[in-house]
Amino acid sequence: MSDAYQSAYEREKKARFAAEKLLDEKTREVQSSIDMIQHQFNDLMQQKKESDYLLAVARLTQSDESLTQVVQKYTQESMQFLDARFSRYSFIKGGKIKLSNPIGLNERLVPLHSEAHKSIYNDHDRTTLKIRDLNQPDLLDICQQHGVDRVVLLPIKSFGKVTTVCELYLSSETEFKSNVIDQCQVAGYQISGMLERNANNKKLEESFSEIKSSHDKLKQAQAQLVQSEKMASLGQLAAGVAHEINNPIGFVMSNLGTLREYTDVMSDYFSLSCQLVASLDSEQAQKMKAIDEEQDLNFIFGDIGNIMNDCDEGLRRVKEIVSNLKSFARSDEEESTEFNLNLCIDNIIKVVWNELKYKVTLHKQFDEDLPLIKGHEGQIGQVVMNMLVNASQAMEEEGDIYISTEKQAKTIRLVIRDTAKGMPSSVIEKIFDPFFTTKGVSEGTGLGLSISYGIIESHGGSIKVDSREGEGTTFTIELPC
Incomplete structure (x- = not known):
């Protein structure tokens, strides 16, 4: 091998070694980047998993x-x-x-x-x-x-x-890692918070219900207090009015009785005078005949009787109003005794049966084991009478009246329900007010229910009314045993 070739070979070998070294370094860098990306990806996926988990639990709590x-x-x-x-x-x-x-x-x-x-x-x-x-x-x-x-x-x-x-x-x-379970613990805290919120909401609902119940009771007590104040004030007024009216009624009725006697005497005298005048022919007799023909004295004497009867009826009505006023004022308290409510109701039904029998079908459901009531039987009877007569008068056609008694824990409940025309709420609010009435001028004074309210209150009881137009009215009376 020539020196030139050897030299070229060595250079090529060094270059290849340098390239392989560089490639190895770059490979390690790429692998490191891949490992880092994979690690970051795994972390992101874990974070997403944790987020999805916590979000799902959060939705559960809502x-x-x-x-x-x-x-x-x-x-x-x-x-x-x-x-x-x-x-x-x-x-x-x-x-x-x-x-x-x-x-x-x-x-x-x-x-x-x-x-x-x-x-x-x-x-x-x-x-x-x-x-x-x-x-x-x-x-x-x-x-x-x-x-x-x-x-x-x-x-x-x-x-x-x-x-x-x-x-x-x-x-x-x-x-x-343990921090993964920590996320479950955090989610458990959210569920715990939901449980506590639900418990608090339940307590709030119960508190609201108690407050509402107390508010309703307070309103009822306030209404009863206002009604009691009305009764007390108007009772004093009624006592004074009754006293003032009673005396003039007495002497007017007495004078009217005397006047009737005088009229009877004058009528007899006139009858005899007519017979005498008929047998005479004097100037005075002729004048008397002329007056009789012109004025029709027979009619006048007959009309005087009718007028006096009307006066009797009017005075009787005034006397009844005064009597109601006296009852309203409770100035004639009777002696308190023990009595059976069922027998009291039966006796009152006999008294008012004439008022009921033509258009009322009466249904009775009495508790035969009722204890005795201590109070004024006549006054309780007056309350029952007012209820029955009012129910009958409220019926435009034939209808039913249901009357029942029942022993409660510490009270006796009396319920009188009718199928008459019922009352609107505007009337229900006023029915216990003295002198308030929906009847005609000649049908009532508006004292019946006021007196009834006062009587039940004086016996330590309560009276409530529930009425729906077109369906009827229910009075619920509770009296202490």
Whole structure:
């Protein structure tokens, strides 16, 4: 080999060696870049997986599903996130630990020892246990069949107490860092927050319900107080009016009776005078005959009788109004006694039967074991009478009245229901107001229900009304036993 050829060969060898060295360096750089990209890609995929998992759990906390469904889906999402083979969850009910059916496993899964559950329910922290360390051969057999060697226990807390534990059974091939399970723990905090929010919402709803109930009771008590004040004020007014009207009515009725007697005497005298005038032919007799023919004195005397009858009727109505006013003022209290409400109602029905029998079908349903009521039987009878007469007068055609009595815990309930035309709400608000009436001027004074309200109140009871237009009205009275 010539020197020139040898020299060229050496140069070529050095160049090839340098190229191979450069290629090797570039290959290592490319491989390093590939490894770095793969690592970054794996990290991104893991981050995406974590984000998808946390997002799925976050959606669960905003759903309207039941607590059981939320916990089950949280367990399923956690199982997929950790690539677990199967899972289940447990919860405390009635002081005992209850297990759900396995998720991802079609056969029965042996329960963990109570010590394992006791530990997680007390420690409040996630735990990873080796199946072989549990000393449960049956559980170990099932897990080995499915390639499972670990179980991750994730607690879900509510107000500082563990209420649910999720069991995730992992394959021996599954490898991950502890921070991956930390994500499951973070997701568990979201479920815990949902549980606490639901519990707080339930408490708020209960508090709102209690406040609303208290508000309704306060409104009812306020309405009763206003009604009581009305009764007290108008009672004093009624007592004064009744007293002032009663005296002039007395002497007017007395004078009217005397006037009727005088009229009877004058009528007899006129009759005899007519007979005498008819037998005479004097100038005075002729003038008397002319006056009689012109004025028709027979008609006048007959009309005087009719006028006095009308005056009697008018005074009787005024006297009845005064009597109602006196009852309203309760100035004529009768003696308090013990009486049977059923017998009291039966007696009142006999009194008002003439008012009812032509268009009312009466239905009675009495509790035969009612205890006696202490109070004023006549006043309670007046209340029943007002209710029955009002129901009858409210019926434009034939209808039904249902009256029932029933023993409650500490009260006796009396219900009077009719099938009349009912009342609008604007009328219901005023029916217990004194002098308020929907009847014609000649049909009522508007004191009946006011008096009834006062009577029931004075007996320590309550009276309520429920009415619907076109259907009828129901009065519910409760009296203390």
